[in-house]
Amino acid sequence: MHVTRLELRHLRRFPELRLDPAPGLNLITGDNGAGKTTVLEALHLMAYGRSFRGRVRDGLIRAGDEALEVFVEWQENVARSGGETRTRKAGLRHSGQDWAGRLDGANVAQLGDLCAALAVVTFEPGSHALITGGGESRRRYLDWGLFHVEHDFLPVWRRYNRALKQRNALLKARARDAQLDAWDRELAEAGEPLSRYRERYLDLLQARFGLLLCELAPALGQSRLEYTPGWRRDDMSLADALLLSRERDLGAGYTSIGPHRADWRVAFENLPGREALSRGQSKLTALAALLAQAEHHDEIQGEWPVVALDDLASELDRHHQGRVLARLLASRAQVFITGTDLPPGLPPEFPVHRFHVEHGAVARL
Numbered sequence: 001m002h003v004t005r006l007e008l009r010h011l012r013r014f015p016e017l018r019l020d021p022a023p024g025l026n027l028i029t030g031d032n033g034a035g036k037t038t039v040l041e042a043l044h045l046m047a048y049g050r051s052f053r054g055r056v057r058d059g060l061i062r063a064g065d066e067a068l069e070v071f072v073e074w075q076e077n078v079a080r081s082g083g084e085t086r087t088r089k090a091g092l093r094h095s096g097q098d099w100a101g102r103l104d105g106a107n108v109a110q111l112g113d114l115c116a117a118l119a120v121v122t123f124e125p126g127s128h129a130l131i132t133g134g135g136e137s138r139r140r141y142l143d144w145g146l147f148h149v150e151h152d153f154l155p156v157w158r159r160y161n162r163a164l165k166q167r168n169a170l171l172k173a174r175a176r177d178a179q180l181d182a183w184d185r186e187l188a189e190a191g192e193p194l195s196r197y198r199e200r201y202l203d204l205l206q207a208r209f210g211l212l213l214c215e216l217a218p219a220l221g222q223s224r225l226e227y228t229p230g231w232r233r234d235d236m237s238l239a240d241a242l243l244l245s246r247e248r249d250l251g252a253g254y255t256s257i258g259p260h261r262a263d264w265r266v267a268f269e270n271l272p273g274r275e276a277l278s279r280g281q282s283k284l285t286a287l288a289a290l291l292a293q294a295e296h297h298d299e300i301q302g303e304w305p306v307v308a309l310d311d312l313a314s315e316l317d318r319h320h321q322g323r324v325l326a327r328l329l330a331s332r333a334q335v336f337i338t339g340t341d342l343p344p345g346l347p348p349e350f351p352v353h354r355f356h357v358e359h360g361a362v363a364r365l
């Protein structure tokens with residue numbers, strides 16, 4: 001899949017901006033504060049419904065404006081049609097309170113519909129949190145992959161989250177057992193398959209992740225991805241676990257166990273745990289996880305997601321940059337890289353499409 005047009009309005013410093021990227025490697029340069037990251041942020045916003053730099057109400061909308069708008073047009077392979085492509089278009093308007101989305105000319109009821117249509121893998125300065133941060137980003141990682149490769153996943157995910165919201169509201173209101181029984185059943189019926197999807201997906205990434213990490217950070221040795229379901233699944237069903245935790249949950253006012261508490265971790269042969277990773281090593285581990293996901297997407301969907309690498313040169317040394325870029329070039333993925341200059345790890349023979357951001361505008365070099 002590759003983006004052919006990206007337009008944004010009232011996003012951070014830009015009143016408006018349009019970028020017509022090429023397939024392959026797109027390099028966006030500019031001075032500090034020029035707005036390079038904002039361009040990737042716009043793409044990420046469309047693909048995830050959120051920024052990687054905080055909430056919309058925390059300054060994503062340009063000062064003095066009411067709402068931001070992003071428009072993306074992209075080409076994607078039509079699955080199993082022998083190389084046929086189609087053009088897709090999505091638009092998003094966000095005021096901080098309300099949002100409205102359009103996909104291929106029609107309004108969408110859920111932001112998730114946009115996220116499921118446009119696949120973007122983003123690696124940015126905060127991406128090490130995937131390995132060293134809290135479990136939410138790791139659950140989101142699994143769910144993102146599943147949205148894109150498993151058609152039946154989204155309804156299960158929505159059903160689970162709706163049931164969780166209802167159960168939590170009832171717990172807060174200290175509802176009666178009969179009411180809670182119904183939502184426990186619903187939560188368990190959605191939560192069991194949700195958990196199996198996630199575990200199987202992580203398992204499918206296992207081999208690719210191991211190879212990528214060996215290539216990117218050989219000193220870390222062998223590694224394994226390990227899943228924890230969020231309740232003692234080996235001992236009991238989710239329905240039983242919910243019943244067992246009901247008293248405690250009524251006291252706390254929220255559901256303390258279940259797939260919304262699931263997590264995964266990387267177990268290293270040569271290290272006691274993630275705490276022993278250097279910052280650079282945790283970045284490389286996160287990158288291996290993201291690239292494993294992108295490769296898997298390619299295997300299932302027949303094409304790579306768009307890859308957005310923010311400030312690559314400050315994240316990786318030139319040796320690692322070179323390896324990552326060589327791998328991406330071989331994949332034929334569309335890649336966006338931002339930086340104040342050409343990344344030092346970029347081999348001179350690489351074909352690159354260059355853009356420069358300056359004074360609130362972008363120019364093709």
Ligand SMILES: Nc1ncnc2c1ncn2[C@@H]1O[C@H](COP(=O)(O)OP(=O)(O)OP(=O)(O)O)[C@@H](O)[C@H]1O
Pocket residue numbers: 011012013014030031032033034035036037038039059060061062063311338340
């Ligand atoms: N809500 C806002 N309204 C107006 N301007 C904003 C707003 N939020 C951020 N900005 C400005 O927009 C720009 C955002 O820059 P961005 O982080 O995209 O730059 P960059 O080129 O990636 O910079 P760096 O190289 O320093 O990482 C900055 O100049 C910032 O001051």
